[in-house]
Amino acid sequence: MYQVNAIPPQLPPGTVTWAEVDLDAIAANVRSFCRFVGPHVQVIAVVKANAYGHGAVPVAQAALRGGATRLAVHRLLEGVELRQAGVQAPILVMGYIPPDGADEVVRWGLTPTVTTTEFAQALSARAVAAEVTVPVHVKVDTGMGRFGLMPEEALPFIQALVSLPAIRLEGLFTHFCTADSADPSYMRIQFRRFMDVLEGLNGAGIAVPLRHTCNSAATMRFPEAHLDAVRPGIAIYGLDPSSEWPPIFPLRPAMTLKSRVVRVRTVPAGWGIGYGRTYVPNRPTRVALLPVGYGDGYHRILSNRGAVLLHGQPAPILGRVSMDQIVVDVSHIPQVQEGDVAVIFGHQGEAELRAEEVAAWAETINYEVTTSILPRVVRIYTTEES
Numbered sequence: 357m358y359q360v361n362a363i364p365p366q367l368p369p370g371t372v373t374w375a376e377v378d379l380d381a382i383a384a385n386v387r388s389f390c391r392f393v394g395p396h397v398q399v400i401a402v403v404k405a406n407a408y409g410h411g412a413v414p415v416a417q418a419a420l421r422g423g424a425t426r427l428a429v430h431r432l433l434e435g436v437e438l439r440q441a442g443v444q445a446p447i448l449v450m451g452y453i454p455p456d457g458a459d460e461v462v463r464w465g466l467t468p469t470v471t472t473t474e475f476a477q478a479l480s481a482r483a484v485a486a487e488v489t490v491p492v493h494v495k496v497d498t499g500m501g502r503f504g505l506m507p508e509e510a511l512p513f514i515q516a517l518v519s520l521p522a523i524r525l526e527g528l529f530t531h532f533c534t535a536d537s538a539d540p541s542y543m544r545i546q547f548r549r550f551m552d553v554l555e556g557l558n559g560a561g562i563a564v565p566l567r568h569t570c571n572s573a574a575t576m577r578f579p580e581a582h583l584d585a586v587r588p589g590i591a592i593y594g595l596d597p598s599s600e601w602p603p604i605f606p607l608r609p610a611m612t613l614k615s616r617v618v619r620v621r622t623v624p625a626g627w628g629i630g631y632g633r634t635y636v637p638n639r640p641t642r643v644a645l646l647p648v649g650y651g652d653g654y655h656r657i658l659s660n661r662g663a664v665l666l667h668g669q670p671a672p673i674l675g676r677v678s679m680d681q682i683v684v685d686v687s688h689i690p691q692v693q694e695g696d697v698a699v700i701f702g703h704q705g706e707a708e709l710r711a712e713e714v715a716a717w718a719e720t721i722n723y724e725v726t727t728s729i730l731p732r733v734v735r736i737y738t739t740e741e742s
Contacts, residue, residue, distance in 0.1 A: 360667055360705060361697045364736045372647045373615040374734040376702070377410050379418040380741055381608035385592045386422030388605050389575065397582045399423060400448065400568065402589035403438075404430040409653075409726035410593055410611055411735045413441040419592060420445055421741065428587055432457045432466070439464040448493060448527070452503060458482040462490060467526065469493050471505055476517050483522035492517070493527035493566070496553050498546040500533040507549050511556045518562060527566035528554065529587075535574035536598035543574065547581050572597035576604045595722045596712055609710065611726055612702025613654075613733070617666070617694055619645040620686065629683050630675025635660055642687045643674060646698050651679040653728035654700060655718045658682075662717045665699040666692050668707035701725065 367374060389399050401419035406412050416427050416438055427443070429435050430451040438447055448467045455478035461468045462482045470476050470492045483490045494514055497504035505513055518525050530550045534542045550569055557564060567583040572591035574581055591597045594609035622642045629635045629643070646664065650656045659676040664684055671684040686692040701714045711725040718725070
């Protein structure tokens with residue numbers, strides 16, 4: 357039976373705020389993607405930004421256990437971190453790498469995204485010196501307006517790229533900017549531009565073994581764009597890939613953020629709560645103090661508008677979110693006492709406070725709710741799989 361105040365045995369002594377990450381949920385979500393796309397499409401698990409705040413190394417291992425064949429990060433150092441932890445699967449670095457990063461790419465056996473002549477030449481020289489061949493991917497900007505080659509730049513760039521020694525073109529990819537929208541029209545335009553680039557490469561006799569375009573939302577809604585691989589990110593963490601339509605298969609949220617009640621008292625009417633006295637009760641009010649705040653990644657905009665779960669019931673935030681603390685109203689939950697566990701988001705017994713709800717209060721997206729959780733918040737990992 358669920359214990360509302362259960363404390364994980366592996367929690368370091370003195371810990372008052374922590375995140376519990378269900379690695380089995382990560383693996384299960386990846387398996388759902390693998391089943392959905394079928395055996396002929398690879399699943400590249402996106403674990404950038406510390407796995408969206410969940411912890412890059414354990415999440416990467418869980419994703420591979422769930423059937424992902426590759427991993428993707430955004431920055432070179434993220435790939436190095438995974439290699440240093442012993443992760444052996446192919447790791448695609450999707451973002452820009454300056455020429456002086458070529459040594460690290462070769463040293464750690466990473467798969468870089470190449471979009472500049474300077475980096476391509478530096479990478480080739482380093483690979484020749486190390487007597488290895490480096491697989492590379494090229495990104496095409498089909499309408500996002502950020503990183504990547506313009507469609508008309510792709511063919512001449514890639515022709516020059518494949519002429520370099522010790523370089524092997526492994527992949528070509530793009531990124532959809534409206535895949536989460538209910539209107540798929542612009543996503544289809546981007547996909548057509550991408551396919552046009554591929555047709556040009558085929559006409560020039562250049563084969564691309566791994567073509568990939570789909571993030572979580574596009575994977576769910578655009579099967580014709582699955583090609584050789586898909587790159588789910590947000591959904592492998594059990595978070596909705598769109599606010600405009602529901603996931604087309606069930607997802608299991610992986611993270612629950614928790615904090616302990618460190619004080620319970622009744623404040624008198626007229627006694628202001630928090631900086632600026634933005635909340636002043638008009639009657640005696642029973643409140644609980646929780647040691648969580650924007651210094652942990654819990655956004656200040658949640659002042660006077662957010663809530664947490666205590667004993668499976670919502671407890672509204674009173675006053676401003678401080679760096680280290682919040683105050684919540686427990687007048688309607690008489691059993692609350694010091695030491696109780698509050699859920700900032702996640703499950704508490706049968707009750708659930710989703711990251712999507714917190715995001716709505718904070719006027720942001722669910723991605724930011726989890727990626728904002730800072731390092732001082734201890735991560736506890738749970739799994740029943742061997």
